[in-house]
Amino acid sequence: MELISLSxxxxxxxxxxxxxxxxxxxxLQLGIEKTLFIAAIRSVIQLTLLGMVLQQxxxxxxxxxxxxxxLVMLVVAGYEVMARQTRRFSGWWGMGIGTSSMFISSFxxxxxxxxxxxxxxxxxxxxxxIPLLGMLLGNTMNGIxxxxxxxxxxxxxxxxxxxxxxxxxxxxxxxxLPVRREALKSGLIPIINSMTTAGIVSLPGMMTGxxxxxxxxxxxxxxxxLILFLIAAGTGLGSLTAVWFGSARLFDxxxxxxxxxxxxx
Amino acid sequence: xxxxxxxxxxxxxxxxxxxxxxxxxxxCIHGESGSGKTLLLRAIADLDPSEGSVLLDRQxxxxxxxxDWRRQVTFLPAESHWWHESVSAHFTSKVPQxxxxxxxxxxxxxxxxxxxxxxxxxxxxxxxxxxxxTFLLMDETTANLDxxxxxxxxxxxxxxxxxxxxxxxxxxxxxxxLRMADHAWKIHDNTLxxx
Numbered sequence: 001m002e003l004i005s006l007s008x009x010x011x012x013x014x015x016x017x018x019x020x021x022x023x024x025x026x027x028l029q030l031g032i033e034k035t036l037f038i039a040a041i042r043s044v045i046q047l048t049l050l051g052m053v054l055q056q057x058x059x060x061x062x063x064x065x066x067x068x069x070x071l072v073m074l075v076v077a078g079y080e081v082m083a084r085q086t087r088r089f090s091g092w093w094g095m096g097i098g099t100s101s102m103f104i105s106s107f108x109x110x111x112x113x114x115x116x117x118x119x120x121x122x123x124x125x126x127x128x129x130i131p132l133l134g135m136l137l138g139n140t141m142n143g144i145x146x147x148x149x150x151x152x153x154x155x156x157x158x159x160x161x162x163x164x165x166x167x168x169x170x171x172x173x174x175x176x177l178p179v180r181r182e183a184l185k186s187g188l189i190p191i192i193n194s195m196t197t198a199g200i201v202s203l204p205g206m207m208t209g210x211x212x213x214x215x216x217x218x219x220x221x222x223x224x225x226l227i228l229f230l231i232a233a234g235t236g237l238g239s240l241t242a243v244w245f246g247s248a249r250l251f252d253x254x255x256x257x258x259x260x261x262x263x264x265x
Numbered sequence: 266x267x268x269x270x271x272x273x274x275x276x277x278x279x280x281x282x283x284x285x286x287x288x289x290x291x292x293c294i295h296g297e298s299g300s301g302k303t304l305l306l307r308a309i310a311d312l313d314p315s316e317g318s319v320l321l322d323r324q325x326x327x328x329x330x331x332x333d334w335r336r337q338v339t340f341l342p343a344e345s346h347w348w349h350e351s352v353s354a355h356f357t358s359k360v361p362q363x364x365x366x367x368x369x370x371x372x373x374x375x376x377x378x379x380x381x382x383x384x385x386x387x388x389x390x391x392x393x394x395x396x397x398x399t400f401l402l403m404d405e406t407t408a409n410l411d412x413x414x415x416x417x418x419x420x421x422x423x424x425x426x427x428x429x430x431x432x433x434x435x436x437x438x439x440x441x442x443l444r445m446a447d448h449a450w451k452i453h454d455n456t457l458x459x460x
Contacts, residue, residue, distance in 0.1 A: 164345070166335060167312065168335070255330075255332060256331070
């Protein structure tokens with residue numbers, strides 16, 4: 001099979017659809033046309049730039065350069081997690097918890113994948129490592145953002161119950177357990193759903209892209225399974241770390257609930 | 266006999282609070298609304314950061330883990346919160362003394378959302394005693410109760426005092442303080458003075 005290149009004309013046809021949606025939103029006074037427009041423009045600029053940068057990066061294997069690129073990806077993802085919180089931890093914790101959890105999960109799973117499963121040499125060969133890490137970071141970012149947001153929101157809403165348990169002499173682990181469970185579950189539901197329906201209801205984006213670009217479907221399926229498992233492990237590990245650190249930060253050394261460590265955004 | 270010693274305790278709006286409570290003794294505290302009565306009780310139960318020291322039988326509370334401390338020095342707030350759906354899930358003892366507080370013994374099988382405010386308030390008193398604390402810090406425990414139930418709670422508390430429970434009771438009712446208090450304190454000018 002041959003790779004069919006997309007011309008700017010092809011892309012502008014797709015863009016018309018987004019413009020139509022914006023027009024619809026405007027005429028129905030739904031008020032999302034502005035955000036939609038900005039998001040569409042951002043995706044065009046970011047992806048075009050990424051395409052150009054990757055072309056340069058793929059032609060060389062310099063560890064410091066790749067390290068720098070992945071660091072930028074991590075920091076942007078960390079900022080995004082923080083920006084999506086209704087009640088975020090004040091100070092460095094606000095960005096620190098999400099970013100460090102993403103670092104621990106995405107980097108360890110990504111490096112594990114390229115060193116032992118895909119077996120690339122050297123392991124940081126950008127053609128494999130960068131897209132893999134990007135996919136992991138993107139999904140872990142969503143999981144962590146949802147988990148952390150629910151952790152702080154539910155804790156705030158249920159502060160009465162949580163403190164009542166502390167007053168009753170429960171250990172803080174016990175008092176926060178239902179919240180931890182709920183927060184973690186909410187972060188993992190998207191990936192669990194997409195594993196459940198993959199191939200039946202939805203054809204995952206990566207597999208679609210590979211098939212359209214000419215790969216044999218059976219190969220594409222193998223890669224998709226690998227990616228789904230890695231994403232599930234990464235999201236799970238990341239959300240767990242974030243919920244663990246986050247809930248510990250909500251209490252102090254005398255097991256007091258310290259909601260003043262959160263601030264509303 | 267155990268003694269709870271509060272020494273130079275300072276909270277957000279009180280400073281240098283010092284007094285002792287012995288087992289079997291009831292200390293009543295009152296003061297204007299917003300004067301820091303609830304915060305004082307919370308500080309003693311170590312629910313908010315505070316300065317100064319609190320000792321149980323001369324043992325610094327910082328040397329006892331926080332959840333063990335709160336099992337021995339238990340705060341009973343004015344508004345009760347429930348973390349399970351059923352009443353029974355909040356109790357470890359099989360037969361709480363429902364009858365002493367005029368509660369239907371079948372209440373143990375009920376769901377929390379079926380309880381009235383008054384029932385919740387009385388039930389939360391039994392819940393606070395479930396793990397047999399040595400000291401109980403009561404915050405306007407009879408505020409939502411009618412005269413009859415108020416007296417019933419007082420009678421019940423008197424029993425507990427005889428059995429050796431030590432109590433700090435924040436109450437706005439002067440009659441109640443006269444009936445219950447072994448010692449009465451008043452919050453005045455950001456500190457505690459004897460009445």
